[in-house]
Amino acid sequence: MRHNTEDSGGGPGRRAVLGLGAAALAALPGTVARAAARDAPPHHRQALDVAAENALPGAADWRITRAGPARAVEGFAERVSVLAGEPLGLRVSTTAAAYTVSAYRMGWYGGRRARLVHRSGPLPGLRQPAAATDAATRMARAPWRRTAELDTSGWPEGSYLLRLDTTDGRAQRFVPVTVRSPDAAGRTVLVSAVATWQAYNRWGGADLYRGKSGTAASRALQVSFDRPYANARGAGQFLVYEAPLVALAEELGLPLAYTTGVDLARDPHALDGAAAVVSLGHDEYWSPEQRLHVTRARDSGTNLAVLGANCCYRRTRFEGSPVGPDRVAVCYKEDYARDPGFRRGLPATNDFRRLPDPDPESTLLGVIYAGYPVDAPYVVTRPEHWLLAGTGARAGDAFPHLVGVEFDRVNLAHPTPRPLEILSRSPVVCKGRPSYADTAYLTLPGGAAVFATGTMRWVEALDATGPAGGRANHGLDARAGHFTRTVTANVLRAFARGPAGRDRPAEDNVADPVPGGPTP
Structure with missing residues (x-):
C-alpha cells in the first residue's frame, strides 16, 4: 500500500514511502549502482554544489524536543548508506497508532544546521519484539519487520538524520543515514565512523565494552547494525563527534563527498582521486x-x-546479517583466539598494535x-x-x-x-x-x-x-x-x-x- 507524501524544503519532485505490506524494491549492488552513476549523463552525476545547497532554506525545527517514554518510537535503517535514488528500508517500532518520517540533510544552512528534504505522510504504527541476544557473542539485534521504504530519488549527497515522530505528538527519535557520493575525485571526503557508533551502542543490553552486568565480562563480542542507537535519542555519536565538522566544512563551501567506514572497507576505489x-x-x-x-x-x-x-x-571485521551484508561488526579484542573467523585464518579482531599481527x-x-x-x-x-x-x-x-x-x-x-x-x-x-x-x-x-x-x-x-x-x-x-x-x-x-x-x-x-x- 502506497502512502501519500509531502515534499518540503526545496526538495525535488517524486518521493515515495511504501508502507507495511509493500513489495520491497531490489537495491542495486554497490558496484553496479556506482557504475550506473558514473556512466550516467553529466547532469545526473554532477558533483554536489555545496554552496548552492547551503543557500537553500534551513529548518529550525529539526531537533528532538519530545523524546517521550522509552520505546515509544525507535527504528533503524537497513543500510548505513545509499546512493541517491536507491530505496532505503526502515524498521520502526512504536506504541503509537502512526508515525511520520522527516529526512533532514545536515549541513550549515546559515547556522540552522539542517534542511528538510522529505516528509512522509502518516505510516501505520507497529509495536515490534524486544531485542534478541545471541548467547555465544551476547550480540543484541532487533528482530523487526520492515515498516517503510523511502525513495531517495533527488536527495543530495550528505549526512542525514531521519526523525521519527509519533502522530500523537508524544515521542521522537532519530535514525542516521548517509547518502553517499558516487565518486570522490577532487573532493574532500567526510567519513562517518558508524562502526565506532555501534561499538558504543548498548541498545538491547550490551556493547563492545560492557553488558547487562555492567562489567567487561558481560560485553558483546560482536555488535549489530540491525538495531536502533540507544544514545543521543537515536543519533549515535553523530551529533557530538561529526555534525559540527560537517557544518563547518559546508559553511566553507568546499567540494565535499560523503561516505562511511563500512563503505571504505567494501570499495577499494571509494577514494580514487580524492583531494x-x-x-x-x-x-x-x-x-x-x-x-x-x-x-x-x-x-x-x-x-x-x-x-x-x-x-x-581497534581492528574489526564486517559480516552479514539477515538484513544485508556488512551488518555485524566483530571485535573480540583480547579474546580474539575465540573468534571463529580468526580460527579460519582471518586477521585477529584486536588492537592493531598488538600480536599476533602488530601494525600500530x-x-x-x-x-x-x-x-x-x-x-x-x-x-x-x-x-x-x-x-x-x-x-x-x-x-x-x-x-x-x-x-x-x-x-x-x-x-x-x-x-x-x-x-x-x-x-x-x-x-x-x-x-x-x-x-x-x-x-x-x-x-x-x-x-x-x-x-x-x-x-x-x-x-x-x-x-x-x-x-x-x-x-x-x-x-x-x-x-x-x-x-x-x-x-x-x-x-x-x-x-x-x-x-x-x-x-x-x-x-x-x-x-x-x-x-x-x-x-x-
Whole structure:
C-alpha cells in the first residue's frame, strides 16, 4: 500500500514511502549502482554544489524536543548508506497508532544546521519484539519487520538524520543515514565512523565494552547494525563527534563527498582521486580493508585529516546479517583466539598494535593512541606554523579542557613516519601517569599531508561559544571554539587544493626540545 507524501524544503519532485505490506524494491549492488552513476549523463552525476545547497532554506525545527517514554518510537535503517535514488528500508517500532518520517540533510544552512528534504505522510504504527541476544557473542539485534521504504530519488549527497515522530505528538527519535557520493575525485571526503557508533551502542543490553552486568565480562563480542542507537535519542555519536565538522566544512563551501567506514572497507576505489579524507572526532574501529584503502589513498597523494583521537585503534571485521551484508561488526579484542573467523585464518579482531599481527596506527597517522581518561588544557607550542595562522595564539597559550577525553601523542617506541612536525604539546596526567598530547603534521613522499589533532574533543570544540567555565561542551569556551575553527578551516582549505606536502613539507622537529613537555 502506497502512502501519500509531502515534499518540503526545496526538495525535488517524486518521493515515495511504501508502507507495511509493500513489495520491497531490489537495491542495486554497490558496484553496479556506482557504475550506473558514473556512466550516467553529466547532469545526473554532477558533483554536489555545496554552496548552492547551503543557500537553500534551513529548518529550525529539526531537533528532538519530545523524546517521550522509552520505546515509544525507535527504528533503524537497513543500510548505513545509499546512493541517491536507491530505496532505503526502515524498521520502526512504536506504541503509537502512526508515525511520520522527516529526512533532514545536515549541513550549515546559515547556522540552522539542517534542511528538510522529505516528509512522509502518516505510516501505520507497529509495536515490534524486544531485542534478541545471541548467547555465544551476547550480540543484541532487533528482530523487526520492515515498516517503510523511502525513495531517495533527488536527495543530495550528505549526512542525514531521519526523525521519527509519533502522530500523537508524544515521542521522537532519530535514525542516521548517509547518502553517499558516487565518486570522490577532487573532493574532500567526510567519513562517518558508524562502526565506532555501534561499538558504543548498548541498545538491547550490551556493547563492545560492557553488558547487562555492567562489567567487561558481560560485553558483546560482536555488535549489530540491525538495531536502533540507544544514545543521543537515536543519533549515535553523530551529533557530538561529526555534525559540527560537517557544518563547518559546508559553511566553507568546499567540494565535499560523503561516505562511511563500512563503505571504505567494501570499495577499494571509494577514494580514487580524492583531494583529502577526513576522520572525524571518534573513529576507533576500522577493518583491515578500510585501513588498506585509506593508506593507499594517502600514499598516492590524498591528504588525511584526523580530527579526533584514538583513530584506527581497534581492528574489526564486517559480516552479514539477515538484513544485508556488512551488518555485524566483530571485535573480540583480547579474546580474539575465540573468534571463529580468526580460527579460519582471518586477521585477529584486536588492537592493531598488538600480536599476533602488530601494525600500530602510527604508521598511518604519525601519532598513536596514548590513554583515557584525561581532561587538560591544550598548550600551543608552535604558533608561527601556517596551520595556526589567524588564531592569534602565542606560544604557551592554553585552552582549558580541550585535551580529552582520550588523547594521542608522538611516540618513537612505535614505527613513526617522518618528517613529522609537532605543533602543540600539552602536558596531561592519565591514571596518575604524566604524559602529553601532541598535535602533529606529517608529509609523505607521494605529496600527501596528514594532520592529527591528538585530542578527541576537537570536533566538539568547533561548537564552543560560551564563557570560560561554562557547562556546555565539557567547559570549552569561545576561545577554544575560535582556535579550533580557525585551524580546521586552514587544514580543510589547504587539503582541498591537493597534496599539501608538495608545497608545505613538514619541518621535522620530533627530536627538538619542545616547551611544555619532554621529547618523544
